[in-house]
Amino acid sequence: MNALTRKALRDLWHMRTQALAIAWVIAGGVATLVMSQSTLESLDSTRAQFYQEGALADLWAPLKRAPDTLLPQLEAVPGVQAAQPRLLAAATLDVPGFGEPARSEVVSLPIRGGQPLLNRVHLTSGRLPDPDAEGEIVLGEAFAQSHRLRPGDSLHMILRGHARTVRIVGIGTSPEYVYQSPPGAVFPDFLRYAVLWMNRHAMEKALNMDGAFDNLAFRLLPGARQAAVAADVDALLARYGGVGAYGRHEQTSVRYLEEEMRQLRTMATLFPAIFLGVAAFLMHVVLMRLLGTQRDQVGVLKAFGYGNRTLAGHYLGMAAWIALGGALLGIALGAGLGRWLAHVYQEIYRFPFLTYRLSTRAVELGLGVSLAAASGGALMALRAAATLPPAEAMRAPAPTRFGPTLLERLGFQRWLSPAARIALRDLERRxxxxxxxxxxxxxxxxxxxxxxxxxxxxxxxxxxxxxxAQTHDIEVSFVEPAPRRAVFELAALPGVREAEPLRSVPVRLVHGLRSYRTSIEGVPVGARLRRPIDARLRPVQPQGDGVLLTDYLQKMLDLKPGDRVEVQALEGHRRLREVPVAGFVHEYIGARGYMDLDALNRLLGDGDVVSGALLGVTPGAEPDVYARLDRRPWVAGVASRLASVxxxxxxxxxxxxxxxxxxxxxxxxxxxxxxxxxxxxxxxxxxxxxxxxxxxxxxxxxxxxxxxxxxxxxxxxxxxxxxxxxxxxxxxxxxxxxxxxxxxxxxxxxxxxxxxxxxxxxxxxxxxxxxxxxxxxxxxxxxxxxxx
Amino acid sequence: MPPSPSPSPPAPVFRAHGLTKVYRMGEVEVHALRGVDLELFSGEFVVLLGPSGSGKSTLLNILGGLDAPTGGDVWYVDHRLTGADDRALTRFRREHVGFVFQFYNLIPSLTARENVAIVTELAEHPMPPEEALARVGLGDRMDHFPAQMSGGEQQRVAIARAIAKRPAVLLCDEPTGALDSATGVRVLEALEQVNAQLGTTTVVITHNAGIAAMAHRVLYLGDGRIVREERPPRRVPAKELSW
Structure with missing residues (x-):
């Protein structure tokens, strides 16, 4: 070790607390960087692996009902490599000992047994249902875990009013349901929402869908244009109640995960930038001060023949040691935090496996940015060290000049104590x-x-x-649009305080070249249980024939009030109509439209129908109401509002x-x-x-x-x-x-x-x-x- | 405290007995004081003379409550300084002692007036900063910052700062050490005037024998002991000094 290195190490030791304070700030930045970066990479590779192993579909096409005989035509659409017909249905689950109903999405498994071609089920325990056994299911792992259910346990299931007991034979998950939130909700609810898989044969019977399917998953050929395939598929399915095919970017689970990773990427830049900026500033101040006290030393060293480069390297080396210490600390911290974050993610995103890995890239990135920040901060000090002439370096610095501060010149002098003046003048000087x-x-x-x-x-x-916005207690969704009197029936149930009709229609909104698939909600006159709200959080009642849109759609579809937007209904008569935009409403979750219920029904031409109901229930009556709702075959699902929160x-x-x-x-x-x-x-x-x-x-x-x-x-x-x-x-x-x-x-x-x-x-x-x-x-x- | 130009007033302000001080410098023991007995009287102007390393600064520091002796006893009037804690010593300095440093130690961000004020604000019955500065001949430089003044002027501000709280004793450590002869004389004149007009017991340490002539009493230190004591038969006014 040469003498200069020894000096650097001793100087560092002398200012160890300050160096440590800077190292910790660097560590904070590197930790957030390494945490976000490594989690991002882990999530990315886990996702890629799971999507691939689980054969995630490229395109989904929901529809009302189509016969299996249509399949060859669908498979023949140019660009389609494989098509998987299936049944999807909402069902209510009763878990023994859990007082509330749970909603579930039931996904069919191939009629001949075995794994589906696409969106395979990853079994974490147990097996797939036996194609000949009717009451066997594979239960989603999140729900199973929340209720401590295991293969061999039984559940009570109500599918379209048919109550039956099903036996869990396996626990699993699929790339289609990495993120599982109940329909209409933004947050997962593992206690009250489940995904489960059962034999298509068993479902066909309950749904009265023999030899028919209501959902398709496609794998596309490499290079196929998704939009073109979707258009062809939509054309084929139009007669069968197709509501429009969509790709991965519109699939809920895929979309949420993508969003999460986008947020993580923001974090991976924003936080480290703040930390390393502060660290660079601290490095600058500390090194400048060190150089100030070491002017004579620099002078002596220069007088002895040490070159500028060597001396600059000396101070840069000190900065680098601090950066290195901070980076190592940060990498260790970041790896720990990353592991924790990956654990948190696995709570929300149900990957069957999430292998957290601290990549070389994350480590290199951490080291790189910390060294860059440190040298950036050291730059001025290095220049000062290099430009100091030896003779001047040996002299003490000239006495600092001070003057009255602006505040004093403005006449506030007499209110300032000498101590305050010292503080202010010192601040004003630097x-x-x-x-x-x-x-x-x-x-x-x-x-x-x-x-x-x-x-x-x-x-x-x-x-x-x-x-x-939502003050109801229970949301009831019907199997299919029903006459409005169904709501009166619900209103008459004991324990139900009030009931309001609900009408939700899947639509495609088109304005110019832009379009967006969403739904329009019909709001009855005098609605109290669910109302859109404006930017000032005041409830808004849709009136006339206009549609109120979530303000985010204003940007997405480039709309202003008074514009007309094309509304293509994706169910029923599938009418295409132009509707005036009456205004915009403020919402945090989702993006949709609201219309007066009667106006919406007139627009759709399906008669005076509703798709569900909102109930206000007297306190304590909920379990009783659930039990009565369960008995009605036209009730597809029931959700409790407070419980999900x-x-x-x-x-x-x-x-x-x-x-x-x-x-x-x-x-x-x-x-x-x-x-x-x-x-x-x-x-x-x-x-x-x-x-x-x-x-x-x-x-x-x-x-x-x-x-x-x-x-x-x-x-x-x-x-x-x-x-x-x-x-x-x-x-x-x-x-x-x-x-x-x-x-x-x-x-x-x-x-x-x-x-x-x-x-x-x-x-x-x-x-x-x-x-x-x-x-x-x-x-x-x-x-x-x-x-x- | 009444002015008392008499060279030997009866009541001693400081009494020190058998003072020793041993420093540990790494593995070496340095005996800075090896048994000093001393009495300083009210209104006295005392010069402590000795080569560097003779122990004069150590003695001054102990008298000023900045340092504690290893052995022996120091009394200020009826306060025992030996064994007093930091709080008591701070109070002692605050109430009774004025210090003048070799390198002035003014606060660069405060003007002359403010440098004095920052000390008078701590004191019970200070003189106004303006009066203190006028006494050292700086009535016209009050709003100057240290960087705008010469070394002699800065030292006179330091003296004004030291006397403004009307201390009983003024301790000056090489007050002219950093100054040329002419400027140094002006600083000594200021000290002389303060001693005469306010009766402040003044102790000046120096290795400049020329200053000794202005003292009531000169103590010669050597190797940690007072080796000689002298009373100049005729005090020479500061303005007649030169070196």
Whole structure:
């Protein structure tokens, strides 16, 4: 080891706490980067593997009913490699000991047994149903786990009013249902929503669909144009009640997973950028200060013949050591966090396996960006070291010039104590440093707020949904559109307080060249249980013949009020009509249209029908109402509103909490790095000044207040900026996250602002305390004799 | 405290007995003081003279409550300084001691007036900063920052800062050490004037023998002991000094 390296290591050891503080900030950035990147890669490779092994379809085509004899024609569509006909149906499950009904989607398995060609079932235990045994099912793994159900257990199932007992023979999952949310919901509910597979033969009987299917999955030939195939398929299925074929990008599970990975990608850039920016700034300040105290050393070394390059390399080396330490720490932390995140993801996205892997790429990326940030921060110091002429380096720096601050020149002088003047003038002399300190602290505050953003926004979504938009207790969906009097029958059930008709029609909305597949909801006059709301969260009653659209569709379809949008109904008479856009409504989840129920029925020409009902139930009557609903064959499914929300919180609560804690910790790390380094540098620059004041009779507390007061001022100034930056960061994230699936509201609670502000103050206080201990150790004797 | 130009007033302000001080410098023990007995009287102007390493700074630091002796006893009037804790010593410095440093140690971000004010704000009955600065001949430089003043002027600000709280004792560690002769004389004049007008007991340590002539009493230190004590038969006014 040469002498210069030894000097670098000793200097590092001498400033170890400061170096460690910077290393931790770097570690925070690298940890978020490695966590997001490695989870992203793990998720990506797991997804690819599962989609491939499970033979995920390329195209789906729901329809009403088509005979199996149509299959050859479908298989002959150019671009189609394979077609898988099947039956999909909604059923209600009764789990022994679970007081509420559970909704389920039943998927048929090939009539001759064995795995389907596409969307295969990945069995985690048990076996596939025996083609000859009628009551055997494979139960979705998420639901099975939530209810601790195993092969051999039995369930009570109601399929189109036919009640039967089914036996679980296997537990499994499929690439089609990696993300499982009940229809109309945005969050998974593993207690109340299940996917299950059973023999097609058994389903045909219950659904009265002998030799017919109501859903198709396609595999396309490589290079086939999906849109062209979909058009051909739609044309073939038009007579059979086809509602439009769609590709993977419109398939719920695929889409949600894609969205999640997009969010993860945002996180993989946004957070590390903040951390490494702060780290670069800290590196800059610390190295500049180090160089300031080592001017004479640089001069001596230069006088002895050390070249600029060698000296620059010396200081760069110190930065690199710090970066390396931070990167290694960050990689270890990131790998741990990644493992945890992968675990969280597996709770929500039901992959049968999720092999978390810390890739070489993630490690390289972590090392690379941390070294880049450190050298970026060291750059100015390197230049200063290189440009310092040896002779000048040996002289002490010229005394610093100060002047009255702007505030004083404006006449506020007499209100400022000398201590306040010291603080203000010092800040004004180095405005750049003060600015960056404030920015760094603001970022720390912002990061902490982001940690609670997710929880806050979900709470907001749920709150708006529950208290304003949807106030029903039970949602009932019918097997097929029924006359409105069906609602009266439900209203008459004991325990039902009120009942409202519900009409939901799958449609394709077209405006110019843009189109979007969604549904239009019919809202009865005077609706109270489910109403669209406007941007000010006021309920809106659709009137006339116009359609109210979710505001997100305004952008997607390039619409403005008064425009006419083409509505193609995808069921019934499948009419194509132009409808005026009456206005836009505000929704967080999904994107759809609302019309007056009667106007919608007139538009569709299917008569005065409804597709379901919303019920308000007297407290305590729910189980009784469920039991009565179960007996009605035209009831396809029943969902309890509050129960799903509770279930969501149970699933997500823990991970939201961990996320908040991790973000708070990361924010505190930035905060500590900034405050501690600022205080240490202040102490080093002003140590003599402070020691003199101690000699002159100031107490430790007074001298401490002088040093830390200035920092306190910066912390105080940073707080409003931090809260604003936090909001802005959340807003940016929400902007990045928004899609037609959901828009995250940026509605941070007072608790979140308070949490961020208090954590900033707390972390600042801890760093201040550490520096205060050094004030107590100031060498009062040395100051009498030394000259800086 | 009444002005008392008499060279030997009866009541000692400081009493030290058998002071020893041993520093550990790595593995070497340095005996800075090897048994010093000393009395300083109210209104006295005392010069501590000695080569570097003779222990004069150590003695000054112990008298000023900045350092604790290894052995022996120090009293300030009726306060025992030996064994006092940091809080008590801070209070002692705050209430009774004025310090003047070799390198002035002014706060660069405060003007002359503010440098004085930051100390007077701590004191019970200070003189206004303006008066203190006028006493050292800086009445017209009050709003200048340290970087705008010469070394001599800065040192006079330091003296104004030290006397503004009306301390009983003024301890000066090589106050002219960083100054040329002419500037140094102006600083000494300021000290002389403060001592005469306010009766502040003044201790100046220096290795510059020329300064000794202005003292009531000169203590010669060597190798950690007071080796000689002298009372100049005639005090020479500071402005007549040169070196």
């Amino acid at each position: 405005p750049g440093r003060a600015l960056f300190t404030v920015v760094g602290l603001a970022m720390a505050c912002a990061v902490m707020m982001v940690g609670r953003f997710q929880g806050d926004s979900v709470e907001r979504m749920v709150d708006v949904q529950l208290s304003i 509770r279930s969501f919180y149970a699933t997500m609560g823990e991970s939201l909490l961990v996320f908040t804690l991790v973000a708070a910790l990361l924010g505190a790390v930035i905060n500590f790095g900034v405050v501690y380094n600022a205080a240490r540098i202040s102490l080093s620059e002003r140590g003599r000044e402070l020691a003199s004041l101690r000699v002159l009779g100031m107490t430790r507390g007074e001298v401490g207040a002088l040093l830390l007061g200035q920092l306190g001022l910066l912390v105080a100034v940073s707080l409003p900026f931090g809260l604003a930056a936090g909001w802005l960061l959340c807003w940016l994230m929400a902007l990045g996250f928004q899609s037609e699936l959901f828009r995250v509201p940026v509605q941070l609670t007072t608790a979140t602002y308070a949490f961020a502000a208090l954590t900033v103050l707390g972390a600042s206080a801890v760093s201040a305390l550490l520096v205060y201990r050094r004030i107590a150790r100031l060498d009062l004797v040395a100051v009498l004799k030394t000259r800086e």
